[in-house]
Amino acid sequence: MRRAFCVFAALQNDTTVRAVSKMKLMSNFKEWKFKYPPNYAELPIDENPAYNEPVAVKNAVFSKVPTEPLTGTIRLVCASEDALKYLFDLDPSVAESEDFINFVAGKYQPPGGLSVSHRYGGYQFGFWADQLGDGRAHVLGEYVNGKGESWQPQLKGSGETPYSRFGDGRAVLRSSVREMLASEAMVGLGVPTTRAAALVVSDDHMVWRDKTYSGRAKQERAAVVMRVCPAWYRLGSFEILDKRKEPDTMKTLFEFIIKYHFLSIDSEDEDRFVKFYTEVAHKNLDMVAAWQGVGFTHGVLNTDNISILGVTIDYGPYGFIDHYYGSYVPNTSDDLGRYAFDRQPQILLWNLEKFALALEPILPEDQKQKIKEVQATLEEYVKRKVLSTYLLKLGLKEIQDGDGALIEDFLNLMQDTMADFTCTFRQLAEVDLKDLEDVSKLETRWSLTKIREGKGWGKWVERYRQRIEKENVSEEDRRSRMTAVNPVYVPRNWMMQEAITDAENNDFTKVRFLLELFRRPFEVNAEAEKLGYTSQPPSWSYGLKLSCSS
Numbered sequence: 180m181r182r183a184f185c186v187f188a189a190l191q192n193d194t195t196v197r198a199v200s201k202m203k204l205m206s207n208f209k210e211w212k213f214k215y216p217p218n219y220a221e222l223p224i225d226e227n228p229a230y231n232e233p234v235a236v237k238n239a240v241f242s243k244v245p246t247e248p249l250t251g252t253i254r255l256v257c258a259s260e261d262a263l264k265y266l267f268d269l270d271p272s273v274a275e276s277e278d279f280i281n282f283v284a285g286k287y288q289p290p291g292g293l294s295v296s297h298r299y300g301g302y303q304f305g306f307w308a309d310q311l312g313d314g315r316a317h318v319l320g321e322y323v324n325g326k327g328e329s330w331q332p333q334l335k336g337s338g339e340t341p342y343s344r345f346g347d348g349r350a351v352l353r354s355s356v357r358e359m360l361a362s363e364a365m366v367g368l369g370v371p372t373t374r375a376a377a378l379v380v381s382d383d384h385m386v387w388r389d390k391t392y393s394g395r396a397k398q399e400r401a402a403v404v405m406r407v408c409p410a411w412y413r414l415g416s417f418e419i420l421d422k423r424k425e426p427d428t429m430k431t432l433f434e435f436i437i438k439y440h441f442l443s444i445d446s447e448d449e450d451r452f453v454k455f456y457t458e459v460a461h462k463n464l465d466m467v468a469a470w471q472g473v474g475f476t477h478g479v480l481n482t483d484n485i486s487i488l489g490v491t492i493d494y495g496p497y498g499f500i501d502h503y504y505g506s507y508v509p510n511t512s513d514d515l516g517r518y519a520f521d522r523q524p525q526i527l528l529w530n531l532e533k534f535a536l537a538l539e540p541i542l543p544e545d546q547k548q549k550i551k552e553v554q555a556t557l558e559e560y561v562k563r564k565v566l567s568t569y570l571l572k573l574g575l576k577e578i579q580d581g582d583g584a585l586i587e588d589f590l591n592l593m594q595d596t597m598a599d600f601t602c603t604f605r606q607l608a609e610v611d612l613k614d615l616e617d618v619s620k621l622e623t624r625w626s627l628t629k630i631r632e633g634k635g636w637g638k639w640v641e642r643y644r645q646r647i648e649k650e651n652v653s654e655e656d657r658r659s660r661m662t663a664v665n666p667v668y669v670p671r672n673w674m675m676q677e678a679i680t681d682a683e684n685n686d687f688t689k690v691r692f693l694l695e696l697f698r699r700p701f702e703v704n705a706e707a708e709k710l711g712y713t714s715q716p717p718s719w720s721y722g723l724k725l726s727c728s729s
């Protein structure tokens with residue numbers, strides 16, 4: 180029997196909560212065990228004992244590598260209650276225990292674990308970068324929870340591996356806080372993502388980082404984030420095997436992934452290649468459409484940062500748009516704006532094209548042809564997905580003639596008036612359509628007050644009103660549909676920056692508060708309102724960008 184599981188299930192739904200509340204959560208972490216052997220033990224694993232020296236690994240999908248634990252006094256920064264409960268069957272109080280903290284710090288390995296780093300390559304900013312791999316990450320084992328779901332915890336920042344190249348195998352607190360918060364916020368926002376279970380920092384394990392690439396490196400504290408996913412394969416996992424001419428290993432990896440991670444595809448099906456390609460493509464394009472809907476810009480859409488499972492992976496210099504502009508680029512290293520907000524769907528298509536090429540060595544001729552046919556449909560597929568996402572944000576479910584222009588004109592109005600992406604949509608859900616042009620009714624709706632100054636706003640509102648009528652959506656339905664998909668809160672860089680500054684002084688209150696807030700980003704939260712999280716972002720945060728230094 181094939182198990183069914185969902186990578187990013189909205190975990191707060193009633194059925195899951197009821198199922199879990201009946202299940203006994205473990206409160207003694209020493210009882211928590213991995214399944215042995217983990218499924219990935221079936222794949223070729225390199226066992227070179229010189230694990231912490233850079234090496235071009237051959238004929239393997241993983242390297243067996245022990246973690247290099249964080250040293251010094253370790254503190255728990257935060258833990259995701261939902262991840263612990265719903266993925267790991269753990270009582271959240273476990274997070275405070277020494278064993279659990281040691282687990283996240285790479286010091287304690289529960290029974291049944293097998294610590295490995297994954298070998299992959301990738302196209303970085305359009306160019307083949309050869310072997311990359313987990314240079315500071317270790318997959319620890321496979322946990323099968325009480326619901327039968329399989330989850331693999333992975334440490335990030337846990338020491339050197341054969342893939343470390345010139346890096347030190349570590350991660351710093353600021354980037355780890357950002358990864359932790361975004362991963363869990365995406366779950367609340369309904370966007371497919373890897374998860375994050377917990378984050379620890381050392382008081383005295385220091386690393387050097389040049390945060391702004393200014394030539395002035397500083398010491399920062401090392402941290403480790405525990406990420407969780409059913410599997411960690413990327414487009415680049417196949418690409419390295421193509422470039423290094425290892426078709427047998429690629430075939431093994433392919434059959435393995437079908438068997439364990441693409442349960443809807445039969446291992447005997449002759450069409451499994453094209454089915455696999457289509458599913459990887461569709462999942463990733465669904466994901467990018469979801470990103471566009473919440474104003475998320477990944478920042479580094481290299482093929483090594485694209486998951487085979489179609490979940491958002493590797494949160495680095497990402498950004499959620501504040502005031503809207505299509506060419507928003509959060510990453511200081513992306514001079515040409517290759518990975519700008521409005522280019523993301525196109526970039527995913529480019530990446531998927533490379534992926535089809537990488538698979539060629541294992542494709543039977545007819546499958547090659549069929550994949551080409553699928554490829555020809557992908558641009559239209561993602562266009563419609565993005566359009567539907569925006570229509571839904573406006574309270575509409577059908578796609579009708581002229582909708583593309585309706586959306587484009589709305590985004591242009593936002594851009595011209597520097598209206599806020601998240602707040603404009605949300606505030607549009609909060610007022611009656613008939614009040615939209617009455618400034619006295621807009622009160623605290625500051626973003627709507629901005630956009631209404633745009634040239635052609637009145638005409639746009641009229642078109643919108645007619646479009647709503649054409650689909651026969653009542654005002655009540657429009658507003659409730661819109662409130663369900665337009666979040667009140669997203670992890671804005673400025674909010675996280677404040678939390679990071681506190682965390683660097685060992686005050687984790689704000690990080691923990693944000694983690695809690697993003698569990699329900701569609702609900703107004705009194706405390707968040709006091710902190711100004713739906714007000715205009717502070718002037719100091721304008722144009723805030725991030726570097727890849729992490």
Ligand code: AMP
Pocket residue numbers: 311312313314315316342343344345346347348349350479484493495727729
């Ligand atoms: P990223 O930009 O985070 O996706 O990383 C690109 C590649 O660089 C991956 O192979 C990472 O494992 C590697 N990498 C990033 N930072 C470090 C580090 N501090 N030590 C070793 N490898 C790293």
Ligand code: MG
Pocket residue numbers: 483484493
């Ligand atoms: Mg990466």
